[in-house]
Amino acid sequence: MTDATRRTIRTIVQTTVALAVLLPAIVDASGIPASLPWVAGSLAVAGGLARVMALPGVQALLPGWLRTGPPADVELRALARKDSGGGA
DSSP: OOHHHHHHHHHHHHHHHHHHHHHHHHHHHHTOOTTSHHHHHHHHHHHHHHHHHHSHHHHHHSOGGGOOOOOHHHHHHHHHHHHHHHOO
16 A cells, blocks of 8 residues: 555545534534434434444554543553552
8 A cells, every 4th residue: 555545544534533523513503403314314423433433442443643542531540550559
């Protein structure tokens, strides 16, 4: 795969994810009724895509440049385990 193809794929994925996250705000700001069938369908797909992308299994499959950090509670639990295991 050429560098241009990788850049194109990365741009498409990033744009799709960004639009999925922003779509509810775009619909609110534009004044389009969310009850229109195509708008409701688009919002449902955007919500589903955002939810799937947040799953830990999907995160593990994504390349490093597309992953998000772990949720704060996971980091806090890891710190608590380190503190309780040391003793002293």
